[in-house]
Amino acid sequence: MCCFHCWGISTWCNSGRMCLLLLGIRWYDKMSKVELWKATDQESAEVLLKRRRWIWIGHTLRKPRDNIARRALRWNPQGQRNRGRPKNTWRRGVEQEMKEAGVTWGSLEAAAQDRVKWKQFVGGLCSTSGAIKV
Secondary structure (H helix, E strand, O other), rough: OOOOOHOOHHHHHHHOOHHHHHOOOOOOOOHHHHHHHHHOOOOHHHHHHHHHHHHHHHHHHHOOOOOOOHHHHHHHOOOOOOOOOOOOOOHHHHHHHHHHOOOOOHHHHHHOOOOOHHHHHHHHHOOOOOOOOO
């Protein structure tokens, strides 16, 4: 954290205004969000959402096979979208990240059962240094 005052406020420090106030930065001082995140030891919203998504996937994969949430992970909706709608779905985004990491659903299911291994996988997947293979 940047200072004693910012300790424990990481959830609302992402908005920027309060962190700028606590850091003593005025409105006329130019500071990008990236510089603010570095000053307060914050991660970007994209990385935060990616990390939370993969933590939820691991939690869901540890549930019993007949659980509705676990079945929904593999569900593929059929049909056509309206004209002009993006073809991307949540599942397609996850599968794209899996492809980039070089993992399959089977290896994810096996890795999710071991919480330590799953934390290492998520940490590697959501870091800037690259993914840890499962």
